[in-house]
Amino acid sequence: IPYCTGDVHTGNAAATYADPDMQDPDLEYQHAGHNNMMAVTDWLDWRFPEIPEMFLTGCSAGGAGSLVNYYFLRSQLNVTGRGYLLNDSGPIFPSELHSGPLHSKIRESWSLDSILMLLPEFAELQDDFGTINTLIADEFPEDRLAITYFIRDYNYSRYSYENFYDNLSKDDVHALWWDDTQLLMDLYDGRDNLAYYLPYYRFFNDSHCSTLITYLGSEIPESDMTMGGFVDELFSDEPLMSYLGGP
Structure with missing residues (x-):
């Protein structure tokens, strides 16, 4: 699916954005990601x-998407077997600590309540966007759902915090991300x-996206695990295991 819609493949609003420097004309933007995704689903x-198995993945904003x-895809497609998810570097964190301001901003700008109300446990999602992770797990208990990203990501992490907290250093961003x-x-x-599969650091792309270009550099040596090995585990029938890398 084309990357990126400008609103993480969701959203249901028309918005006008003014140039804060008043140099350029206002930008009118259609946050139509949800309708676009429903067209794709149809x-x-x-x-x-009839789909024997479904695998959904994406990187960065596509991971969040x-x-x-x-x-929506899992419930509206005729998937006769198991579903699989690998969200690569688009985490939706719980709202209670540092991601709350970002969640509030996109909720308003993209009119997310009009989409969230279509999901089970709408009230819980209103209070904390991060519960979408467990909501999906509970709704589809036989599916296997995973996330991967780098602990030292300095791309998506900046997007998550820099516009909402003043004077953040690189170390500050990493600290918020770790919390x-x-x-x-x-x-x-x-x-x-x-x-989850959370390697520590990779030398390119600001440690952003574990599966981008190559799996090399996304190993977790202390667990003797690789990105490819984790993907194999995801698609196996063995119990799911999580992995955390260190410096």
């Missing part, structure tokens, strides 16, 4: 009337069908 349903659209990561790990550790 086409897939027509093209593939894979998570927020999983429920939110610990909350997310706690969520995942509470479900047998959720797993």
